[in-house]
Amino acid sequence: DQQVKQNSPSLSVQEGRISILNCDYTNSMFDYFLWYKKYPAEGPTFLISISSIKDKNEDGRFTVFLNKSAKHLSLHIVPSQPGDSAVYFCAASKDSNYQLIWGAGTKLIIKP
Amino acid sequence: NAGVMQNPRHLVRRRGQEARLRCSPMKGHSHVYWYRQLPEEGLKFMVYLQKENIIDESGMPKERFSAEFPKEGPSILRIQQVVRGDSAAYFCASSPSQTYEQYFGPGTRLTVT
Numbered sequence: 001d002q003q004v005k006q007n008s009p010s011l012s013v014q015e016g017r018i019s020i021l022n023c024d025y026t027n028s029m030f031d032y033f034l035w036y037k038k039y040p041a042e043g044p045t046f047l048i049s050i051s052s053i054k055d056k057n058e059d060g061r062f063t064v065f066l067n068k069s070a071k072h073l074s075l076h077i078v079p080s081q082p083g084d085s086a087v088y089f090c091a092a093s094k095d096s097n098y099q100l101i102w103g104a105g106t107k108l109i110i111k112p
Numbered sequence: 113n114a115g116v117m118q119n120p121r122h123l124v125r126r127r128g129q130e131a132r133l134r135c136s137p138m139k140g141h142s143h144v145y146w147y148r149q150l151p152e153e154g155l156k157f158m159v160y161l162q163k164e165n166i167i168d169e170s171g172m173p174k175e176r177f178s179a180e181f182p183k184e185g186p187s188i189l190r191i192q193q194v195v196r197g198d199s200a201a202y203f204c205a206s207s208p209s210q211t212y213e214q215y216f217g218p219g220t221r222l223t224v225t
Contacts, residue, residue: 004154032212043116043203043216044155089154093212098145099168100212102154 003027004092006103014111019077021106023090026071030092034100035064035075038087047088048075077108085110114139116206116217117186124223131191131198133220137206144187145214146172146179149201160210161187167210194224 005024013019023033031052036044050057050064050073057064063076077084090103117136125131137144142163147155157171161181172179176194181187191198201221205214 006154009152034212036216041121041218043118043205043218045216046213049213091154091212096212098143098160098207098210098212098214099157099171100155100214102147102156104152104154 002104003030004090004101004103006088006090006106008106009104010107010109012109012111013080015082016079019075019080019084019108019110021075021077021088021090021108023073023075023103024071025073025092027092027094027101028068028071029094030101032093032096033064033066033073034091034093035062036089036091037084038089038105044089080108080110082110082112084108116141116204116215118202118204118217118220120220121218122221122223124225125194126225127195128193131194131222131224133189133191133202133204133222134186135189135204135206135217136186137204138215141206141208141215143207143210144181145205145207146187146189147203147205149203149219151200155203158189191222194222196224198222199224 034049035047038044087105091100146158159179160168201219203219205216
């Protein structure tokens, strides 16, 4: 039972354009969502998060949007840069619990 | 200011052997979490420990797997009598308190031959 889904295994975007990564969830009890970025042979690093009481959070080039009615969130990166090429994971927490439920990840490739 | 450290980075074991994975949390962090990532999948929670205590091992297989976080030294994830299905990347994370805001180590890639 996959509670957090990232349906696109990979995404290719031209440098300078907007990258949009999507994440769907099934459990309406999730109240906190996080995005992690992972380079090969490294651990995930925290990127940005959003509480379920908000619908948008912005940090520099990164913005996360949350649509609770659709149980959908997205990460926007603009403008995309070559260093953004990595695997992006969406993760969710229930009751602000330490147990993170992870999606399978989306590999983002930024083309020069 | 070292981050979370894990060793070894790569570990090869034959079926039936034991695997020991080590995790040193960030300085000042006393909470440790272990996750497993199978190929093409997301990370799966295994166990949450504080110093000398297992707080939550609900994600850990009942047999062959154990974890500890002694008063001194790193946290250790131990897998006895490894099987091919144990081949995965094992990530450790730490935090200063019980929270979803966790800092991850580089992982240990276990290969069982």
